[in-house]
Amino acid sequence: MYLTVRFCASVTALSLGVVGCGNDLKISQSSKCDGQQQGSEETVDSPFDADQDGYFDAANPDCLETYAEALLDCSDQNEDVHPGLSEVICNGLDDDCDVSTPDAADVDADGYDACLDCDDVAPGVNPGVGEVVCDGTDNDCDDATPDDTDADLDGYGSCTDCADADPNVSPGTPEVACNGIDDDCTDVTPDGPDADADGSPSCSDCDDMDNQRSPTFAEICDDGVDNDCDLEVDDGCDVDYTGTYTMSTTSTYSCAFGFVSISVNQLTVIDARPVISFSARGAQPGTMSGTIDSADAFSVDNILSGSCTEEYTLDGSFVSDDHFTGTFKATFVETRPGDCYSCADQSWAVDGYR
Numbered sequence: 001m002y003l004t005v006r007f008c009a010s011v012t013a014l015s016l017g018v019v020g021c022g023n024d025l026k027i028s029q030s031s032k033c034d035g036q037q038q039g040s041e042e043t044v045d046s047p048f049d050a051d052q053d054g055y056f057d058a059a060n061p062d063c064l065e066t067y068a069e070a071l072l073d074c075s076d077q078n079e080d081v082h083p084g085l086s087e088v089i090c091n092g093l094d095d096d097c098d099v100s101t102p103d104a105a106d107v108d109a110d111g112y113d114a115c116l117d118c119d120d121v122a123p124g125v126n127p128g129v130g131e132v133v134c135d136g137t138d139n140d141c142d143d144a145t146p147d148d149t150d151a152d153l154d155g156y157g158s159c160t161d162c163a164d165a166d167p168n169v170s171p172g173t174p175e176v177a178c179n180g181i182d183d184d185c186t187d188v189t190p191d192g193p194d195a196d197a198d199g200s201p202s203c204s205d206c207d208d209m210d211n212q213r214s215p216t217f218a219e220i221c222d223d224g225v226d227n228d229c230d231l232e233v234d235d236g237c238d239v240d241y242t243g244t245y246t247m248s249t250t251s252t253y254s255c256a257f258g259f260v261s262i263s264v265n266q267l268t269v270i271d272a273r274p275v276i277s278f279s280a281r282g283a284q285p286g287t288m289s290g291t292i293d294s295a296d297a298f299s300v301d302n303i304l305s306g307s308c309t310e311e312y313t314l315d316g317s318f319v320s321d322d323h324f325t326g327t328f329k330a331t332f333v334e335t336r337p338g339d340c341y342s343c344a345d346q347s348w349a350v351d352g353y354r
Contacts, residue, residue: 033062051079058097073097090115117141134159161185178203205229224321239296239321241271245352251328255343260284260310262330267314267352269324276300278314285312285330292318298326308340309333314350322354 031040033048033056041047045066048057055073056063063072074097075081081093087101094103104113105120112126118141119125125137131145134157138147148157152167162185163169169181175189178201182191192201196211206229207213215229221237228235250265261284268279271292278300279287290300297317304310311333316326328350332343 033057033060033066035066048076049073050076053079053082055082177201200229206231222321234321238273239318241269241276241292241296241318241321241324243322243354244268245322245324245354248351248353249348251348251350253330253346255332256308256341260332260343262346264328264350269354284310285314285328288312288314298324307335308343309335316350323351325349325351 031038031045031047033045035044037044045056045063048060048063049055050057051073053073055071055076056067057076058064058072058074059076070083073082074094078093081095081097083097085096087098087103088095090104092103102113104115106113106117107120108117108123108126110117110123110126110128112120112128114120117126118138122137125139125141127141129139131138131140131142131147134148136147146157148159149164150157150161151164152161152170154161154167154170154172156164156170156172158164161170162182169183169185171185173183173185175182175184175191178192180191180203190201192203193208194201194205195208196205198205198211198214198217200208200214200216202208204215205213206215206226212225213227213229217227217229219226219228219230219234219236221234222239224233226233245267247265247267251262252264253262254260261282263282264280264285266280270277270279274291274293275289276292276298277287277289283304286302286304288300288302290298292298295317299313299315301311301313303312309332311329311331313329313331314326316324318324326349328348330346332340332345334340
């Protein structure tokens, strides 16, 4: 407690005509944060509420002893900070002077509060992780590391652009028919029209009005259709050429006073790969036997031995399931001159159909 002391100066009544202590010097009590108003305080403890918000300086030991926690100001220079206020998120201030209500929470407990974390409910997203390309998430909370790249600068990143090195190919580009490119990056719009809806556009389909024919189909044997559009019917199939074939023309010849008489207008084929035989009515040429290869080429013959040996041969190939073409020959070999009489070698181009 400070005392007030008065110093009174005496002046002779003769010189001043006054006797008293009107000009006394006073020493008043100093300000103190004690809940009372000292002489130097305008209001109770006013020097200790610098920001005049009604709360007293928590940094002053006397205020700590005098006032309850609810009246202590953790920042006595800022009237917007004191107990009773609501905490303002991410302003860097302890607005309510309560450390239990932080400036920002870390909801996902990933070490980054909501002020720094761009997604505080996803623990895999924060400024400390690496960016994962094409997952649709800003993993590292940094716009400078994009989720995608656009190498060809066509406005579409590699996540959606099927050819990110070609600026003429992107989801925003119209499809160009029959250029062999998926211009718009979608299978919904094919490279060309597909009239028969067989999955192959007209650019590659050998018959876009026939849904049984497409370059993507496998060949079906024995249906007489070029299913795979390779310009061959039943290619790769083992075709059995057994049957009776009618000649487009009749091969005829007679010599040796009628002992040799050839008249071929039909041939019966027995296909037992690699063995094959062609038979005609009558002794000449009889049954010609031989082989057929993988390319459907055949070579058959029949030799009738004697003083005049008769050799009958047929060489050719099957050009379809029911059509062959070839050369039929009759050759006569004499043991002695004159044995074959008037017979001379013959040759016919033949076609057979079944």
